[in-house]
Amino acid sequence: MKDYEAWSEFSDILRLPLQDNDFVHEIPWDAAAFDPALPLIDIGPGSGVTTVALADRYPDAEVIAVEPDGIMRSLLMTRLAERASARERTTVLPESITDCWLPAQCGGALLFNVIYFLGERERELFWSRMAQVLPEGASVLMSRSYGAGGGQVERKLSSTATVGRHEYQRWFEAEQLGDGRVRTSNTYVVLREGEVVREERTQNVIAGLTEDHVVDEIPVGQFGIEEIDERFLAIRRQPDIRR
Numbered sequence: 001m002k003d004y005e006a007w008s009e010f011s012d013i014l015r016l017p018l019q020d021n022d023f024v025h026e027i028p029w030d031a032a033a034f035d036p037a038l039p040l041i042d043i044g045p046g047s048g049v050t051t052v053a054l055a056d057r058y059p060d061a062e063v064i065a066v067e068p069d070g071i072m073r074s075l076l077m078t079r080l081a082e083r084a085s086a087r088e089r090t091t092v093l094p095e096s097i098t099d100c101w102l103p104a105q106c107g108g109a110l111l112f113n114v115i116y117f118l119g120e121r122e123r124e125l126f127w128s129r130m131a132q133v134l135p136e137g138a139s140v141l142m143s144r145s146y147g148a149g150g151g152q153v154e155r156k157l158s159s160t161a162t163v164g165r166h167e168y169q170r171w172f173e174a175e176q177l178g179d180g181r182v183r184t185s186n187t188y189v190v191l192r193e194g195e196v197v198r199e200e201r202t203q204n205v206i207a208g209l210t211e212d213h214v215v216d217e218i219p220v221g222q223f224g225i226e227e228i229d230e231r232f233l234a235i236r237r238q239p240d241i242r243r
Contacts, residue, residue, distance in 0.1 A: 185201060
């Protein structure tokens, strides 16, 4: 099973309903200081949990959800279809954030984990795109590194859920490959009455980007970097430097 196929099947059931410690409950909206008078962007929202959170937080704002994966986008569309208040003002785009259509100006953007999966050229294009559409003072609210760039992550149980007679588990691990890349593995285990009845393992090889590496690439002449807390950074659009 491919990673995105497994993620589409298991991610929501392992996450919903949101627990009190889920990062969505801790999004620092006030510190991000989005401008809801302009469209707000959710970059790579997957099944749409963050898209709904964004729409709920700003009930009068237009939302742009950029999700290139077809399976995850289908889940996002289903979630929006069930929420009339969000579907009327949320536009879902199937392309990458580096080449999709965007409104001429946007009041802020959510960027959770996606930056760590982009290639070097894509990251450069991303910040160039944000500089084009974000007016002075608008921010990209970015999640901080989840640790895949920092070293070995031993196999650990990251989440569990129960549906009917089945218990679902997600096990995560990461290893350095020695060439600057990291192999991450997710193993999804299904148990019935304590016995394993199904197991799906997926792997991804990604660049082993540390938070410092990603932050160092942000154009300092166009953005300021604000450390909000241990989970989030606000990358705020600054006035363009003029000679």
